[in-house]
Amino acid sequence: MRIGILALQGDVSEHFEMTKKAVKNLKIDAEVVKVKTKEEVESCDGLIIPGGESTVIGKLMEKTSIKETILKKKIPVMGTCAGMILLAKETDYPQPLLGIIDMKVKRNAFGRQRESFEEKIKILGKEITGVFIRAPIVLEVGPDVEVLSKLDDKIIAVKQGKNLALAFHPELVDTSIHEYFIKNLIK
Numbered sequence: 001m002r003i004g005i006l007a008l009q010g011d012v013s014e015h016f017e018m019t020k021k022a023v024k025n026l027k028i029d030a031e032v033v034k035v036k037t038k039e040e041v042e043s044c045d046g047l048i049i050p051g052g053e054s055t056v057i058g059k060l061m062e063k064t065s066i067k068e069t070i071l072k073k074k075i076p077v078m079g080t081c082a083g084m085i086l087l088a089k090e091t092d093y094p095q096p097l098l099g100i101i102d103m104k105v106k107r108n109a110f111g112r113q114r115e116s117f118e119e120k121i122k123i124l125g126k127e128i129t130g131v132f133i134r135a136p137i138v139l140e141v142g143p144d145v146e147v148l149s150k151l152d153d154k155i156i157a158v159k160q161g162k163n164l165a166l167a168f169h170p171e172l173v174d175t176s177i178h179e180y181f182i183k184n185l186i187k
């Protein structure tokens with residue numbers, strides 16, 4: 001198995017390290033690679049899109065034809081923060097999107113005072129620390145989308161088919177979400 005970390009912009013190294021730890025914990029034979037061309041993306045069985053600036057990453061994904069490759073090859077994708085935004089069908093700002101999760105996302109959704117914060121959240125039967133950095137929230141989901149976590153009444157984690165989107169940054173906390181993605185969504 002080969003797991004790619006999309007290395008166009010954002011917190012690539014944090015995901016790279018956490019994914020390698022997750023692979024070690026799971027005791028599976030998998031290679032973790034940073035990818036930035038469509039050929040490299042095409043060679044992966046699963047892809048992680050990091051946090052960063054979703055407009056920048058989105059434009060580069062179009063320019064490099066990585067977007068086209070993901071859509072054509074239906075590679076399972078996990079996106080955190082900016083990565084979540086890129087998985088959405090719609091945002092409150094016009095920008096390139098993958099549109100592979102049927103949801104509408106609002107960028108920078110936590111007002112100024114709480115632009116960045118940490119809070120305990122419940123997801124996949126566990127409690128973990130959610131690190132929110134100018135995080136988005138999900139405003140609406142379609143019927144095929146499973147809501148995995150909420151903060152108060154705000155949706156912060158969803159899954160549709162083999163794609164997983166998180167408003168926070170598990171790559172800064174522990175391996176649990178990465179392990180879930182590898183074990184359950186990448187075949």
Ligand SMILES: NC(=O)CC[C@H](N)C(=O)O
Nearest residue numbers: 051052053054081082134
């Ligand atoms: N930490 C992040 O990834 C922030 C996301 C950023 N606010 C965006 O809209 O792209």
